[in-house]
Amino acid sequence: MDQFLIRGGSRLKGKIEISGSKNSALPILAACMMAEGKTTLKSVPRLSDIDSMLKLIGELGCHTYRHESDSESTSGGPALNGPLDITVTDEKVCEARYDIVKTMRASICVLGPLLAKRGKAIVSIPGGCAIGDRPVDLHVRGLMKLGAEFHTDNGNIIGEVRGRLKGCRMYLGGAQGPTVLGTINVLCAAALAEGETVLVGAACEPEVVDCADMLNKMGAKIKGHGTPEIRIEGVDKLIGCEHRIIPDRIECGTFIIAAAITNGELELKHCNLDHLIAVNDRLEEVGIKVSRENGTIFVSSTRRLNAIEMTTQPFPGFPTDLQAQLMALLCLSDGMSVITERIFPDRFLHVGELNRMGARIRKEGPTAIIQGVKELQGATVMCSDLRASAALVLAGLVAKGTTRLDRVYHIDRGYEKIEQKLIAVGADIERVRG
Numbered sequence: 001m002d003q004f005l006i007r008g009g010s011r012l013k014g015k016i017e018i019s020g021s022k023n024s025a026l027p028i029l030a031a032c033m034m035a036e037g038k039t040t041l042k043s044v045p046r047l048s049d050i051d052s053m054l055k056l057i058g059e060l061g062c063h064t065y066r067h068e069s070d071s072e073s074t075s076g077g078p079a080l081n082g083p084l085d086i087t088v089t090d091e092k093v094c095e096a097r098y099d100i101v102k103t104m105r106a107s108i109c110v111l112g113p114l115l116a117k118r119g120k121a122i123v124s125i126p127g128g129c130a131i132g133d134r135p136v137d138l139h140v141r142g143l144m145k146l147g148a149e150f151h152t153d154n155g156n157i158i159g160e161v162r163g164r165l166k167g168c169r170m171y172l173g174g175a176q177g178p179t180v181l182g183t184i185n186v187l188c189a190a191a192l193a194e195g196e197t198v199l200v201g202a203a204c205e206p207e208v209v210d211c212a213d214m215l216n217k218m219g220a221k222i223k224g225h226g227t228p229e230i231r232i233e234g235v236d237k238l239i240g241c242e243h244r245i246i247p248d249r250i251e252c253g254t255f256i257i258a259a260a261i262t263n264g265e266l267e268l269k270h271c272n273l274d275h276l277i278a279v280n281d282r283l284e285e286v287g288i289k290v291s292r293e294n295g296t297i298f299v300s301s302t303r304r305l306n307a308i309e310m311t312t313q314p315f316p317g318f319p320t321d322l323q324a325q326l327m328a329l330l331c332l333s334d335g336m337s338v339i340t341e342r343i344f345p346d347r348f349l350h351v352g353e354l355n356r357m358g359a360r361i362r363k364e365g366p367t368a369i370i371q372g373v374k375e376l377q378g379a380t381v382m383c384s385d386l387r388a389s390a391a392l393v394l395a396g397l398v399a400k401g402t403t404r405l406d407r408v409y410h411i412d413r414g415y416e417k418i419e420q421k422l423i424a425v426g427a428d429i430e431r432v433r434g
């Protein structure tokens with residue numbers, strides 16, 4: 001297994017190009033299974049989770065081809081990834097096997113598209129996850145309301161549709177609020193259902209909007225995406241289209257915090273600050289300056305970081321996917337900060353590792369109380385999940401001495417070329433091949 005060796009203390013300065021969004025690309029790739037003809041996706045990041053999704057839709061009869069480079073890249077930075085063509089060539093297989101689902105929970109995204117287009121889906125039930133329980137009951141409930149029938153067998157969810165799915169008005173929220181991938185699954189299925197579907201309590205995340213925008217290019221009739229009430233007028237078929245994936249707001253937020261924690265100055269290209277409005281709000285209070293010009297974000301910080309309070313919430317609130325990274329920053333703030341995790345109340349595996357680096361964090365239920373310290377020290381720490389790992393990279397960048405990060409495959413799932421991007425702006429980070 002690869003490791004990262006990070007020698008802390010460098011001030012980051014320079015330009016970083018933000019990649020396309022992992023969490024947008026994954027469900028969009030699954031949605032491509034519903035289209036006739038070729039779909040071309042641009043800005044799909046090169047990540048191990050994307051490779052897993054390509055393998056999955058490949059097994060489900062899609063032919064995929066990645067072009068060498070993106071002719072529309074005008075940034076002068078590193079060439080963007082080439083467009084990805086997806087064409088459905090065989091609709092016989094309807095099963096997402098455990099071997100793939102166990103490596104990537106987002107495999108559940110094929111459920112809605114398979115039911116809507118092929119009338120049948122067998123998807124291995126995703127098991128436990130490092131960030132807590134991640135049930136899929138809301139996905140199944142929403143699809144049942146559209147008329148799909150479900151049973152479980154041998155660790156699989158088996159769904160079938162007699163005739164065609166039928167649109168209806170439904171409430172999609174759960175105890176923890178809206179579900180992002182659940183909304184996308186039901187939205188996809190409703191796009192090909194008979195009649196009108198109204199999703200009340202839908203997730204408003206930019207990734208939901210991106211998927212709906214692509215489906216509309218394919219001929220779907222979706223309105224209200226980006227609000228809690230989405231209206232979908234079902235159509236008979238969807239036709240392949242061309243679509244560029246939105247920039248990765250979580251990668252962007254992680255690099256904003258990288259600039260802040262190293263007291264650096266970064267220019268982040270290809271981002272949408274509107275997708276980070278709550279993050280910007282909290283960081284301003286910490287004392288970080290973030291400004292934008294067209295699609296570029298400029299970040300600078302002061303040496304003194306203020307302690308703050310933050311609660312994770314569904315969009316447009318502060319995203320759970322940046323909670324760990326913000327915590328790494330607040331470890332060095334002047335005073336006591338409080339972070340409450342409302343989406344995944346157990347998502348705190350980074351706390352113990354940050355404390356090994358000299359942080360003073362105490363966890364009380366879904367809340368972490370962070371007493372700012374003067375410095376962090378390098379240590380050997382272990383990645384437990386994607387965003388916790390990003391937090392440890394950030395801590396390593398500023399820690400005194402060397403940080404050795406084990407199990408960086410977690411980072412490779414969601415951050416494209418992270419060490420190369422950081423080295424280019426002055427970080428001292430090395431990948432040690434395992």
Ligand code: EPU
Nearest residue numbers: 023106133134135136137138139174176179180181343386
């Ligand atoms: N929930 C249910 N039942 C369901 C589905 C969700 O109770 O059927 C609960 C969850 O347990 C959680 C809350 O609803 O408490 C929200 O979960 P959601 O369904 O929105 O999460 P997700 O769609 O499975 C996506 C991202 C996650 C991100 C969450 C929240 C992808 C591939 N994953 O997951 O990203 O944390 O939304 O924004 O898009 C990551 O990138 O590191 C990551 C974990």
